[in-house]
Amino acid sequence: MFTTRARQRMLAAAALTGAAALALTGCAGDPAPASAYDPDEEVTLVFTWWGNDDRAQRYQDLIDAFEEEHPNITIEGNFTDFPSYWEKRKTEAAGGGLPDVWQFSDSYLREYAEPGLLLDLETVSEYIDFDAFDDGLRQTGQLEGTQYSLPTGYSAWAIFLNDALIEQAGVEPYEGGTSYEEFDEWMASVTESTGGAVYGGTDMTQRIQTFENVLRAQGENLYTEEGELGFTEDQLREFWESGEAARDGVAIPQQKLEELTPKSGFGANLTASEGSWSNFLGGYLADSGAASITLVAPPTDEPDGKDLYRQAGLQMAISKTTEHPEAAAMWLDFVVNSEEAGEIFGTTLGFPASETKLAGTTLEGVDAQVADYLESVADRIGDAPPVPVVGYGSLEQTFWDLGKSIGLGAITVDDAVEQFFTEAGVILG
Template sequence: MINRRNFLTTIALGTASAAVLSACGQSGTTAGKTGSAENPVTINYTWWGNDDRAERTRKAIALFESKNPDIKVNGNFTDFAGYWQKRATEAAGGGLPDVMQWDLSYLRDYGQRNQLLDLSTVNINTDAFDKSLLPSGQIRGKTFGIPTSTNAFAVYYDPAKLAAAGVAEPDGSWTYKEFHEFMTEVGTKSNGAFYGGGDYTAVWWMFNIWLRQNNMEAFTEDGKLGFSKDDLKKWWSQPAELRGTPAMIPEERVTQLLPKSAFGSNATASEVTWDNFMAGYLADSGAQELKLVPVPSDDPDNLGLFLKPSMLMVASAKTEYKDAAARFIDFMVNDPEVGQIFKTSRGVPASKTQRDGTTFEGTDKLVVDYEKSIEKYLKDAPEPPIVGFGTLEASFKRIASDMNYGKLDINGAVDAWFKEAEDIIKQNA
């Protein structure tokens, strides 16, 4: 488990205690093919996100190429769901891109199948990273991912919508009952202009937080489920009275709005999700201002929150350009100018060098300040989840959606998810 309590107040680490990947040098591997300014090598880089992240990423790539004329970067992106379908197809054919944006949910799947490069064998400087954060990218002594940034769960809300509905802004000190009352009041007083929020129980990571609030873990140390069917039934039943009311947007409407979220489409006044979505939500919604507060909890001393690597940088184990891939990853996680480009759109920069070189103002400062405000509530973050977790996370949302559509009753939904989970755990035991 990763101790993240003091991350935002970490002071610069001395070189004697810094975790430095480059200390391993490049023993046991080769740098791969190299280029020159006259004949640069080309590496492929892929990421997920919306148009805002794409524009920022292209600026970062252009900056990298200007400082590394011997390397060209061919970039492309897609949405989150499509992203993993493409990676699965490429992995099956042995053709993963040289460098990839990655999610913690899929790190163990690909790392344990030897499809990702052990980044301890190439030159990436991690002096400026909190020593407790790096294990999030490590599996069985190998480093497969370098965190770009951190994020935490929060409740987003649009203050203009609340003002229009005549509803007071929340301070984030609320129980689930009070949160439901807030959603109901907003949805009712909006007179059909927007809903109070969405079905937060369809989101795996919010369920994970609820489990932590109740002193349970999602998975045991031996890779089994750490909760029962009754626990999941209680979770999915929690907002039952909100479904079919102005408090909660119906699932068919959410589907119609894709690929934008209901909140980004101005169809709801609130959203429970990761705090680094600020830039995307502002771009999608056109809102002048958005705010965020802690998630609800029935125990005011235990919010179940943690800082998670919002994303990581990884490389293909089969890349022919290990040196170029490493230089690009190092640049993307450490360069202060890259921090200025992304601000908090990827999360709060994980590298102190990048974080200190970035000016946070306006909405970006809100995200940084939010993570500082929840510092005392932070618990240990999970290590890379079990093999097959990405599939489980996707099925959690899909089955919850089927329940909201009326295709499954709650008992059928719980049974369906548990069957998928137990099958996946058995297959990868």
């Protein structure tokens, strides 16, 4: 475990002694020697992420702190929304122009690591503190034993409640952990009480994460260790059909959501609830302007099931083509490990995955609320799912797009199931 100052001394010593760092090659896992890091060399790194304005301001604060410690390194940061983010990465990968360092997702680990597009972080290990992570969290960025990324934090799926909107509706807050049918009934009570001025929530069957929770509660997963789908057409059909009641005037109409994009119905104060990852709390507070938001456990039809897990999907990776692997590693380490990152981000990138980042996090207010939530659902936390299949990110987006099309009435459930499995067959081969 290193403090920020200790890391600075370590890096300075490495530079002065001319310690060699390992860098890029034409194939993954076969590094070749590179020149040692030169602290006097002017370096510019391109860094990108997905998120909202709140996350962007936090990253800018972190960039400022890093550049103050490393005046020879300039970080050029930019961001976009989640779907556009991955479309842009695909284009860059095809043209060989991926960013030096980028906010990554474990959903794309196979897709970018197997073709050799990510740097093996062990080749720059003297610039990154791996020991600050426990084995389980560190392994979320590994593929076949090679470390390609590191998590910024971890989250668990949750239901967010806008306290003021629920109070104005005159209904009791959702208590969490009920059956899905009872949750739909609660959403209906909000919508009916407000006359549709505020809806109880959104159609939860649009999100593949809800489907994943349903499967995991039954001891199954979205995909297998062998890279195949872990569910049948009938299971998907039953799941999408279960959202019919919510789509019939209970949940916010999909057309309204289309008009709000990229803001969510919850962020726009048009829904009283939303299902998402626990680390979204800070962003939702910023988007909605709500005075307070409560986190409760998502619904489940299997009270004893282990449907939730420590989701360390938000990670950091370095492109294999970076011309500055050492400087890139220093920035990556600053994002995932520094006490400054803990202070600036709190739990908004997930509950800190590394000990050193956690040491800089003051668990009060929003951050304490997220920590309390994670503790409250500890008995529902099970093992992490298998490493996502190649193309999982595309499948996740397809699932969401088809769910929205069902909500718009543009496609039937049967046709959506057929389209999903057709695309999955192409992607998974």
